Structure formats: structure tokens, C-alpha cells
Amino acid sequence: MPETLTGYLELISYHNEENDYTVARLRAEGSEERVTVVGHLSGVHEGEHLRLTGAWKQHPRFGAQFSVESYQFIYPETEAGIERYLASGLIRGIGPKIAERIVSRFGRETLEVIELRPEDLKKVPGLGRKKISQIKEAWEEQRGIRRLMIFLQSYGVSGAIAARIYRRYREQGVEAVSQNPYRLAEEVRGIGFATADRIARSLGFAADSPLRIRSGLLHSAEQAGERGHTCLPRELFLQNAADLLELKKEALEETLAEMAGLGRLVLERDETEGREFVYSNDSFWAEAACAQGLARIMAEAGPETGSESRLPEQASVWIAAFERERVIELSGEQKEAVAGAVTGGVSLITGGPGTGKTTIIAALAAILERRGFTVVLAAPTGRAAKKMGEAAGGAPAFTIPRLLGWSFGEGRFLHNAARPLKGDLFVIDEVSMVDLPLFASLLDALPGGARLVLVGDVDQLPSIGPGKLLADLIDSRAIPVYRLNEIFRQAGLSRIVLNAHRVRRGEVPSGGPPGGQEEESQAESGIPAGQDFFLVVQPEALKAREMMVRLAAERLEAKFGFDPLTDLQVITPMNRGTCGTRELNSALQEALNPNGEKIKFGRGLRVGDRVMQIRNDYEKDVFNGDVGRVRGCDEQSQRLSVDFDGRIVNYDSLELEDLSMAYAVTVHKSQGSEYPAVIIILLNEHYVMLQRNLLYTAISRGRKLVVLIGDPRAFSRAVGNARVQFRCTRLAQRLRSVLKLC
Numbered sequence: 001m002p003e004t005l006t007g008y009l010e011l012i013s014y015h016n017e018e019n020d021y022t023v024a025r026l027r028a029e030g031s032e033e034r035v036t037v038v039g040h041l042s043g044v045h046e047g048e049h050l051r052l053t054g055a056w057k058q059h060p061r062f063g064a065q066f067s068v069e070s071y072q073f074i075y076p077e078t079e080a081g082i083e084r085y086l087a088s089g090l091i092r093g094i095g096p097k098i099a100e101r102i103v104s105r106f107g108r109e110t111l112e113v114i115e116l117r118p119e120d121l122k123k124v125p126g127l128g129r130k131k132i133s134q135i136k137e138a139w140e141e142q143r144g145i146r147r148l149m150i151f152l153q154s155y156g157v158s159g160a161i162a163a164r165i166y167r168r169y170r171e172q173g174v175e176a177v178s179q180n181p182y183r184l185a186e187e188v189r190g191i192g193f194a195t196a197d198r199i200a201r202s203l204g205f206a207a208d209s210p211l212r213i214r215s216g217l218l219h220s221a222e223q224a225g226e227r228g229h230t231c232l233p234r235e236l237f238l239q240n241a242a243d244l245l246e247l248k249k250e251a252l253e254e255t256l257a258e259m260a261g262l263g264r265l266v267l268e269r270d271e272t273e274g275r276e277f278v279y280s281n282d283s284f285w286a287e288a289a290c291a292q293g294l295a296r297i298m299a300e301a302g303p304e305t306g307s308e309s310r311l312p313e314q315a316s317v318w319i320a321a322f323e324r325e326r327v328i329e330l331s332g333e334q335k336e337a338v339a340g341a342v343t344g345g346v347s348l349i350t351g352g353p354g355t356g357k358t359t360i361i362a363a364l365a366a367i368l369e370r371r372g373f374t375v376v377l378a379a380p381t382g383r384a385a386k387k388m389g390e391a392a393g394g395a396p397a398f399t400i401p402r403l404l405g406w407s408f409g410e411g412r413f414l415h416n417a418a419r420p421l422k423g424d425l426f427v428i429d430e431v432s433m434v435d436l437p438l439f440a441s442l443l444d445a446l447p448g449g450a451r452l453v454l455v456g457d458v459d460q461l462p463s464i465g466p467g468k469l470l471a472d473l474i475d476s477r478a479i480p481v482y483r484l485n486e487i488f489r490q491a492g493l494s495r496i497v498l499n500a501h502r503v504r505r506g507e508v509p510s511g512g513p514p515g516g517q518e519e520e521s522q523a524e525s526g527i528p529a530g531q532d533f534f535l536v537v538q539p540e541a542l543k544a545r546e547m548m549v550r551l552a553a554e555r556l557e558a559k560f561g562f563d564p565l566t567d568l569q570v571i572t573p574m575n576r577g578t579c580g581t582r583e584l585n586s587a588l589q590e591a592l593n594p595n596g597e598k599i600k601f602g603r604g605l606r607v608g609d610r611v612m613q614i615r616n617d618y619e620k621d622v623f624n625g626d627v628g629r630v631r632g633c634d635e636q637s638q639r640l641s642v643d644f645d646g647r648i649v650n651y652d653s654l655e656l657e658d659l660s661m662a663y664a665v666t667v668h669k670s671q672g673s674e675y676p677a678v679i680i681i682l683l684n685e686h687y688v689m690l691q692r693n694l695l696y697t698a699i700s701r702g703r704k705l706v707v708l709i710g711d712p713r714a715f716s717r718a719v720g721n722a723r724v725q726f727r728c729t730r731l732a733q734r735l736r737s738v739l740k741l742c
Contacts, residue, residue, distance in 0.1 A: 002053045002054060002055060003054065003055055003056065005026070005028065005054070007050065008026065009049070010027050010034065012024045015604075020041060021038075021040055022040070023037075024036070024038075036062065036063075037052060037054075037065065037068055039067055039068030039069070039071075041068060042152075042162070044071075044073075045088065047084060047089070048073060048085070049075060049081065052070075053070045055069070078108070082110050082111060086099035086103070086110070087099040088600075089635040089636060091114075091139055092135075092138040092636065094636065098131075101125060102124050105123060105124050106120075114136070141166065141167075144166045144173065145162055145163050147173075147174065148174060148177075151174050155198055157195060157199075160654060165191075168187060178203060181199040182211050182214070182215035183196075184199075185219060190657065193215055193244070197216075207245070207247065208247060213252060213255045217255060217256060220244060224728075225465070227725075228463075228466055228725065229283075229728040230284075230436060230466045230727075231268075231278060231728055231729070232278055232728055234275065237278040256278070266278070266280070266281060266284040268284070270733075285440070286466070286467070287436055287440075287734060289444065290439055290469075290731055290735075291738045294443065294479070294735060295738045295739055297345050297451075298739070300345070301344070301346070301449060315338070319335050319338055319339065322363050325366070330356075331356065331484075331486050333484050333485065334359060336482055338363050338367070341425070341453045342425070346451070346453075346454070347479065348454045348481045348482065349455045349481075349482045350456055350457060350458045350474070350482070351457065351485065352457055352484075352487075352497075352500060352501055353457075353496070353500045353501075354487045354488060355484035358388075358391040361455065362391045364425065365377065365392035365393070365395050373424040374425070375395070375424070376398075376425070376427070377392060377395060377427050378399065378403045378428050379397065379399065379400070379428065380399065380400055380430050380433050380625070380671075380672045381626070381672035382399055382625070383625075383627075383674060384429055384672045384674070401413075401438070402621065403421065404421075406619070415445035417444050421446060423446075423447065424451065425453065426446060427453045428452070428453070429455045430671070431454045431469060431470045432457055432458060432460045432461070432470040433460075433464070433672045435463040435466055436466055436469060436731070458471055459696055460693060463671075464668055466729075468727045472735075473735075476731070476736055476741075478741055487501065495510070495532050496532050496533050496699065496700075496703075496706050498533075499699055503696045503719050506719050509695075509708060509715065511534065532705050533706045533707075534706075535707075536709040538710065539683065539684070539714075541683055544579055544709050544710060545587055548584065548679055548709055549587050551707060551709075552568055552588060552663075553588075556568060556707075560705060562704075567675070568678070569665065569670065569677070569678050569701065570664035570680075571664070572666060573682065574666065574685075574686055574689055579681045579685060581665060584664035586604075593608045593609055601640075603657070605661065607630050607632060609629070609661055610663050611627070611629070611630055611659045611662050612626065612628075612659065612662035612669065613628075613644075614659065614660050625669065625672060627644075628643050628649070630642055638652060639653075640656065667697055670697070670698070670701045675703065676704045677704060678698070678699075678702035678705070679707045680695075680698045680699065680707070680709065682695065682711070682718060683711050683714050684711050686714065687714075691723060691725075695719065
């Protein structure tokens with residue numbers, strides 16, 4: 001028979017954010033005894049009073065533990081308990097000092113006053129109207145979230161998600177979920193179809209409910225986008241949805257046609273291939289807008305007129321002047337790319353590390369700006385934009401979202417066809433990681449007559465979002481493509497560059513110095529040639545992790561002077577596993593920031609931690625991939641501040657899931673960024689992710705130093721696996737069709 005345990009939650013020693021499994025210390029009611037409680041405790045915080053139902057169990061190592069089956073939030077009844085509860089930071093606006101004053105005034109009636117007579121709080125010295133209003137709002141929110149938590153606790157919904165549901169529906173949260181749980185998958189970020197379906201089936205919704213089928217079809221389209229597809233053949237799409245819903249394909253046909261008629265999904269038939277494709281609304285719009293936008297730019301840049309009529313014949317003269325000024329000599333490939341960029345409407349430049357892409361960007365900026373043209377530089381990430389600006393002699397460079405601006409009133413980009421950007425030539429770097437929706441918005445905002453130069457490395461990983469923009473543009477054969485193959489002498493001294501190209505050719509990286517180079521010669525990084533790439537063989541995951549921590553915390557700084565908090569990035573293929581980002585970040589946090597102030601509401605963060613923004617937030621002007629440092633927190637207001645390159649951005653407790661610890665990141669998250677020093681871990685536990693473009697991308701993230709730790713078998717499997725994950729897209733065909741090249 002289940003037992004009951006009531007008490008005050010004194011300390012949470014472990015909490016798994018994925019499944020809410022928690023290990024905590026509870027001070028039992030009516031005694032000083034502290035007991036260990038374990039179980040899936042969603043949304044609980046230190047300072048709360050709980051009534052737990054479960055059973056005592058004996059752990060072989062940790063002794064007696066109370067295993068929780070279910071729980072209830074209860075309010076403390078003693079004055080000491082009430083003060084401790086209010087002082088815990090659970091109610092925004094109340095800290096230890098205010099809690100003491102309120103309890104001193106109202107005693108055991110304190111919680112009743114806050115809930116039923118909050119206006120009486122004005123009797124407490126120092127509490128004004130604004131503070132009382134803040135306390136009242138925070139109390140009501142906590143009460144609403146608790147009501148939702150009691151309703152949702154058996155469905156695996158975390159406290160953070162319950163809070164978001166409450167903020168979306170307020171007091172109608174329980175009713176909204178009960179009437180149509182599937183709306184959560186569309187309307188509440190962080191809740192997917194699986195959770196919504198679990199709630200719905202528990203509430204008695206039938207497997208063939210129209211609400212369920214509609215939600216399943218939308219989720220199938222969303223899943224396709226998450227896997228990089230912009231569309232899927234109708235038969236494959238229906239099979240995926242049928243597998244998800246555990247229904248027959250025929251049962252979905254009518255609803256699919258209905259949703260296409262309502263504009264929720266798009267069906268498009270390709271007469272050439274004789275089959276139909278299913279798109280999400282957003283993916284169809286983005287793909288079509290990209291094709292139309294590129295066609296417009298190519299048409300409007302057209303034959304040169306007026307002051308631009310002499311561009312083709314003068315390009316070679318301008319290039320020669322640039323070479324004399326910079327005392328450099330461009331290769332034939334580079335000259336051809338620069339000439340094509342200044343004379344064509346849209347051009348694409350692709351090449352690996354050390355092939356001179358950065359020099360071409362510098363040449364374009366210098367040549368055209370000297371002659372009165374406005375050159376605009378942009379890239380997907382802040383680090384890539386910063387590198388572009390430095391290459392162009394300190395010219396301003398923007399992330400694409402910042403270039404487009406954000407209209408808070410309209411909830412969309414400020415610049416578009418009606419309010420175009422200003423500029424004559426737009427150079428976009430790291431195009432391989434640009435997804436179609438963002439590229440479509442950029443094309444929409446380019447002014448008439450502007451030229452567009454796209455720069456990237458087609459051998460790197462494609463974008464995280466839907467599409468394979470760079471590969472599709474090359475495959476379309478509709479845009480001039482300039483391929484850079486020559487590795488320049490100075491870059492050729494770098495083992496980073498040489499090993500990146502070895503991987504691209506399908507060869508395992510070499511740990512030895514470049515053949516024929518003098519040890520004392522200098523690579524571009526300033527580190528002696530032959531000493532900017534190290535390969536450390538360590539096939540055991542735990543030992544590899546320990547080696548990484550020693551390198552990050554001690555050896556790289558001592559030998560090369562790299563600051564582990566600002567210069568170093570650890571990269572790994574996956575989030576899970578002994579050497580996944582979660583475990584690596586935990587180990588690095590202890591090694592690099594052991595004394596940082598722990599943030600109670602901070603999802604394991606400490607003041608001083610390195611963090612990454614993982615979702616575009618246009619209102620805060622921070623974007624996916626931006627890296628900063630936690631600078632401070634206010635437990636009373638539950639707000640945290642992050643320094644992004646000198647700009648402070650504030651987050652409340654519910655916004656913290658937009659941040660992740662970033663001492664270690666996945667290869668995909670490192671795309672578009674370059675770091676002074678990189679440590680890569682590659683092991684057999686990463687088996688499903690081992691492919692050539694992943695290792696190639698990881699190595700090319702390092703500018704001055706790369707250390708590759710891992711198992712030679714994993715290295716061999718990665719370079720031997722040239723298979724690129726299939727993405728179903730139709731941009732290449734669509735662009736050729738729009739340009740009538742088919």
C-alpha cells in the first residue's frame with residue numbers, strides 16, 4: 001500500500017530536464033529529519049511544500065530513499081514555513097527581506113492575505129502599489145501553473161511547459177487542453193504531437209478522431225522539415241503519417257485533401273515526373289519565393305546601362321589595381337570569380353578552406369566601394385559576419401536577420417519588397433547553412449538592380465533548417481558557379497587546411513607535420529607550421545572526456561595562451577552519450593567555472609557560464625548560434641542577464657530554454673562559426689552520425705588550432721562515409737522552370 005510523506009523541499013541535488021527525474025532532500029513535516037526523495041517531479045522548486053505518495057526503497061549505494069509515484073503542492077502552515085516558502089524566490093517580487101516583513105505583519109494568515117486580500121499588503125512598510133501588483137500577478141501565475149501541473153503531471157509535461165501553457169491560455173488552460181489537446185502541438189512551443197496525443201488518448205479521444213488525423217498530418221509535414229525536406233512525394237508522406245498515427249493510408253486521404261483545400265498543406269503535381277508532392281505551407285512559400293526572387297534579381301541586373309555599361313571591360317583593370325595596392329596576386333580562379341561577381345546578376349563562389357574565398361570578399365569590397373558602389377556584407381551567424389568585416393578591412397558586416405531588421409509592431413522583418421534594403425552588391429557568406437525561409441526573406445528585400453554574390457563550401461553540412469540551398473543552386477545550372485580548388489601557399493602550411501582537404505578527399509587526418517615543410521616556418525595562424533593540428537588516439541569515452549577536460553582547462557592555455565572561456569570551442573557530433581554535449585558541458589562547467597554562483601531557476605546554469613542562443617528571438621535581437629556569457633541573475637525577479645559581445649540581454653525564467661550551455665556544442669550548432677581553437681571528440685558511440693561532411697565541417701571550424709581526440713575506427717568510418725543525407729527539395733527544378741531552362 002502506498003505511503004504518504006509531507007515536507008519542505010530543501011535541496012534539489014539532481015534534475016533531468018528531459019524527463020524531470022529528480023533527486024532531492026526533503027525535510028519531513030514536524031521533524032528535523034532530512035530524507036532523500038527520487039522520482040519524476042515536474043515543476044517543483046526548492047522551498048516548496050509537497051505531499052508525496054510512494055514507497056520506501058533501499059538503494060545499494062545511497063541507502064533509504066522515498067520513491068515518488070505522485071505528488072501534490074501544499075502550502076506551509078507555520079510562520080517559519082511560510083516565511084521560508086516566500087523567501088525561496090518562487091514568487092517573483094518577494095525576497096528574504098520582504099518575506100520577513102510580510103510574515104511579521106500577518107503571521108499565519110499571510111498566504112490568505114496574498115490570495116484573497118492582496119490590497120492589505122500596503123500595510124507592510126516599503127510595499128508600494130507597483131510591488132504589490134507584481135506580487136499579486138506572480139501569485140496568480142503560480143496558482144494557475146500549479147493547477148495545470150496537477151492536471152498534467154501524469155502526462156510527462158515539464159513545469160516549464162506547463163508555465164508556457166498557462167501563459168498562453170491563462171485560467172482556461174485546463175479547459176483548453178481538455179477540449180482539444182492537439183491544439184497544444186500547434187500553439188505552444190515545446191509541445192509536440194507525441195505529448196498532445198498522449199494527453200488526448202488518456203482523455204478518451206479516438207484513434208481516428210478528425211482532430212487527431214489533422215494534427216498528425218501537420219506533424220508529419222513538420223517532421224519532414226526537421227529532417228531537411230521541403231516536401232515529400234504524396235505516397236511517402238501518407239505512409240509516414242500512417243505509421244505515426246497507426247492507421248491505414250486510405251483513412252488519411254480525405255483529410256489530406258481537406259487540409260490542402262483549406263491552405264493548411266500544399267499539394268503540387270509535377271507533370272514531368274508524373275507524381276504529386278506534399279509541402280507545409282511555409283516550405284512551399286519559401287521554395288517558390290526563392291526561385292522567383294533569384295529570377296527577379298537576374299532579370300533586373302540584366303544588361304548594364306549608363307554608368308554600369310563599362311563594368312565588364314573594366315573589371316580586369318580594377319582587379320589589377322587591387323593587386324598592386326595590396327601587394328598580392330590573385331589566382332586565375334579568383335580573378336574569374338571577382339569579374340563574374342561585379343558583372344553578373346547572381347553568382348556563386350564555392351571552395352574549401354585555404355582556397356581564397358575571404359580574399360575575394362575583400363577584393364569585391366575594396367574594388368567597388370572605391371568606385372562609388374555600396375557593398376553590403378552579411379552572413380548567417382555573428383561570428384561569420386565578424387570574420388567578413390575583418391577581411392574587408394573593418395567594413396560593417398551583419399547577420400542576415402540584423403540586416404533585415406525587425407518590426408515589433410508588424411511582427412515581421414522591417415525590410416521587404418515594399419521597404420527594400422539599400423546597396424548595389426550584396427555578398428552573403430556561409431551560404432551552405434542558410435535555410436530557405438531566411439533566404440527568401442533576404443531576396444524579397446533586395447533592391448531592383450542589385451547584384452548578389454553567394455559564397456560557401458558545398459562540402460560542409462547543409463543548413464539545420466529545411467532545404468539544401470547551396471547544393472540546389474549549383475545543381476540547377478541556372479547560376480554561374482566559380483569553383484576554387486587551388487590551396488594557397490600560406491594556407492598550405494597549415495595542417496588544419498591540409499587535413500580538412502584530406503577528409504574531403506576521403507583520407508584520414510594526419511597527426512604528423514605537413515610533408516616537406518620546415519618546422520620553424522609560420523602558418524597563417526601564427527603558430528609554427530606543423531603544430532596547429534594534433535590527433536590524440538583515445539578510443540575509451542571516459543578517458544577521452546578526461547583528456548578533453550585537461551586540455552581545455554590547463555594544457556592549451558599553458559602551451560598556446562588560449563583562454564578556455566573565450567578562445568576555445570569543444571565540438572562533438574551528438575547531444576547524448578558519455579561524450580555528448582550534455583556530459584561534456586557538465587564536466588567543463590566544473591573545470592572552468594567551479595565557483596560560479598548557482599542560479600536556482602537557471603536550469604543548471606551558473607553566473608559566468610558560456611551559453612548559446614538556440615532560437616532566433618527577433619525582439620531581443622539575438623539569434624540561433626549567438627554565444628555569450630552569463631553575467632548575473634536576480635533570484636527575486638527570476639531574471640538572468642547574458643553578455644553577447646558587450647550587449648546585455650535579459651531573460652526571465654521561462655525564456656531560459658532558449659539558452660543552452662556552450663562549452664561544448666554539436667557540429668551542426670558550430671556551423672557558420674570559426675574559433676581560435678577547437679577540440680573535436682569522435683568516437684564509436686557517435687556511430688550513427690559519422691560521415692565525411694560532418695568531420696570536414698568540424699575541422700574547418702578551427703582557425704589557429706585543432707585537436708582531434710578519439711578512436712581511429714571512428715575517423716576511418718567518418719571519412720569513408722561520403723553518403724550525404726537525402727533531402728527532398730525542388731528548388732533546382734523550380735528555378736529552372738521559372739527561368740524557362742527546362
